[in-house]
Amino acid sequence: MSPKQQRLGCAAMLLLVAAPAIAGISADATRIIFQASDVPRGKSIGLTSSATSLSPYLVKTQVTRDMRGQPAQVPFVTTPSLFRLEPGTTNQIRLMKTPDDLPRDRESLFYFRAVAMPAGPADALSSRPAVSGALQVATATVIKLFYRPEGLAMQQPEAMGKLLFSADKQGLKVTNPTPYYITLHSLRVGNTPVKLRVDDNSSMIAPYASTGYHHAPRAGAVEWTAINDYGGTEVFHGSVQ
Template identity: 35%
Template sequence: MMRKLTTAALLLSAVMSNYVHAGVVMGGTRVIYPQGKREVSFSVTNMEKQTPYLIQSWIENFDSKNTQTAPFVVTPPLFRLDPEQKNVLRISYIGTPLPADRESVFWLNVKNIAPARKENSNKLQINVKSKFKIFFRPQGLKGEPALAYKQLTFSCDGNRLTAHNPTPYFISFYQVKVAASAIKEPGMIAPFSDRRWNTACGGAVSWQAINDFGGLTRVATQS
């Protein structure tokens, strides 16, 4: 009996290991582009042992209503990524003027296209599209981006909670709680702006943000 359980555990471990390591893995969860840099890199790795992928990438405006061309190019825009191989996307700013007193944000899109294969006489092609934020950071902005989340202030008006961001940095929330109640999908707050949520107010507000490296900040609290 013990031998059967051990065998089952090993099989489960192998399956989970293949699941975790399979597919295409990106080299981060966001891109910080400091003004003045010629380019920044974003790695793409194929963890599969047999399956190649076609990788397509492009950059677009964060606001889908903005139809202007995003001021970045990514190379190579399309390439084959063989099994257990790694390539690097190079993102370059082409110089279109952007606000100098605050960050700007854009989307990096990466699509993984698996080869078509026959299963039960039907062709199956798997496409996975991922989106990553690109933060363009002008030179000379005041304050430390890693500490910007601590400068947020919160206020309540009835059943509406308002966050105010007095800094030139975007702050991506990991969580926002009022007392013990967490706000679902708190999102991101833009520089020098407010963000509001409809929620019952009362008690201390606590929050965590996502830093430049995709990690979490410490919890900040306002009574």
């Protein structure tokens, strides 16, 4: 293989695409709520390969501090962290928490990542596809992981309806006065929808923090839809103060 071909192969292997379901592999949850009470036994999430997949996958799992998976120390480990997933099968990954100094008065946010590498051509001596050095593309699914301490000031369903709205110099300011991360599915002021984006985290407001939406209306009735612990949505109403 020429040096140019080697470079192209390495570049292809590093291609990562974040999605809830990747190349025939799907997770059994859209978010992970890791309660303080889960610490002794851990928390599980299932990864399933579609029965129509043409090859097995080599899957690597980890917990990171951001969506891109930048190296950083986190108080979670995954077991198994590397495994082969055959077509039509499910593997349970257990998340275990290690000692930490996370805040006790609010949630902390992490990301569960599963990077799946499809198998290469079938081994010459076997009819079974083999996970080998012929991999060309790696894709990743990323799911939010919320660590929730005990004794928070209110319950999560109540927190979703506590958002506060006020006028900002450049648009709308949304304040979250609760200890929970509030994830918005939609936001409308009057008859004007406010654009939300996942990639810049404008759809999620951290505990005891504010987010600004430039060029959004600065007055009127507000309707927002928030995502609950089960991945469903609930609608709330308020007004810009």
